[in-house]
Amino acid sequence: MRKDIFIDNNIAKNFSNPMDRQYIRLIAWLMNYNENNSPQNAYLVVSKKLIGEYSRTASAALSSTSIPVLIDKLTREGRLINFKNAEIKEFQQQYFTKTITRKLRSNKADHDHIPIVLMSDRKIALSLDDNLIYDLVHFPGFTVKAEKRPENLPYDK
Numbered sequence: 001m002r003k004d005i006f007i008d009n010n011i012a013k014n015f016s017n018p019m020d021r022q023y024i025r026l027i028a029w030l031m032n033y034n035e036n037n038s039p040q041n042a043y044l045v046v047s048k049k050l051i052g053e054y055s056r057t058a059s060a061a062l063s064s065t066s067i068p069v070l071i072d073k074l075t076r077e078g079r080l081i082n083f084k085n086a087e088i089k090e091f092q093q094q095y096f097t098k099t100i101t102r103k104l105r106s107n108k109a110d111h112d113h114i115p116i117v118l119m120s121d122r123k124i125a126l127s128l129d130d131n132l133i134y135d136l137v138h139f140p141g142f143t144v145k146a147e148k149r150p151e152n153l154p155y156d157k
Contacts, residue, residue, distance in 0.1 A: 001039075001121045001122065002039075002041075002043045002081070002121045002122075003039075003040065003041065003042050003043060003122065003155070003156070004042075004043040004044070004045050004081055004120045004121050004122055004124070005030075005042065005043070005044060005045065005120075005122070005124045005125070005126065005153070005155050006044075006045040006046075006113070006116060006117045006120060006124065006125040006126065006127075007044065007125075007126045007127075008113070008125070008126060008127035008128065008129060008132065009050065009053040009054055009057055010127060010128040010129060011126050011127060011128060012054055012057075012058070012067040013054075013057040013058050013067065015027055015058070015063075015065050015066055015067050015070065016058060016063040016065060016066040016067075017063055017065075018065060022149060022150045022151045023150060025150070026126075026150040026155065027065050027070070029042050029155065029156050030042045030044065030070060030074070031065070031070065031073065033073075033077050033079070041077075041079055042079065042155075042156075043074070043079045043080070043081050043121075044070070044071070044074050044079065044080055044081065045081045045083070045116050045117065045120040046071070046080060046081065046082050046083070046116070047082065047083045047084075047085070047088060047112060047113070047116050048082070048084075048085060049085075049112050049113075050113060050116070051071060051082075054067045054068065054071065055068060081120065083115070083116045083119060087115075087119065088112055088115045088116065091115035091118070091119060092111070092112075092115060095115075095118070095139075095141070096111070100139070100140065104135050105131035105134050105135055106129065106131040106132040106134075106135045107131070110129065110131075110132045110135075113132065114132075114135055114136060114139065117136055117144060117146070118136075118139060118142050118144065122145075123136075123142060123143060123144040123145065124144075124145050124146075124153055124154070124155055125144060125145070125146040125147075126146070126147060126148075126149075126150060126153060126155075127146060127148065128148050132146075133146040133147070133148070
């Protein structure tokens with residue numbers, strides 16, 4: 001199983017100049033790559049929409065830890081799990097019943113992020129959005145670990 005994680009844009013936009021020790025540790029985990037130890041490598045779960053969000057908020061960031069630099073590195077190393085729009089729509093058609101959709105608390109723009117977390121291997125998410133976290137954790141039929149702080153997630157285990 002790949003060590004994958006979903007990182008919401010409200011977290012990733014601050015990767016350019018992290019001051020918090022826990023975020024520095026998370027970024028280091030994402031940046032570390034070992035060709036010979038692929039099960040230990042980190043993978044980032046994204047979609048075209050999420051990459052667009054990342055780009056809009058951090059496109060001018062020149063830091064070696066900015067999310068655009070990280071996306072480029074993970075892409076070159078084959079560690080970016082990029083779900084296609086068709087996969088997201090198919091998932092939504094299957095699992096987003098009218099009842100479930102009415103109960104979602106997150107904004108409609110975040111509804112495309114829910115499937116990429118639920119289709120990921122480990123179903124681990126990092127976000128500052130209480131409503132998105134609630135929807136992920138309470139989505140029927142799935143067990144998701146979603147938190148606001150990296151130290152509260154077993155991302156490197």
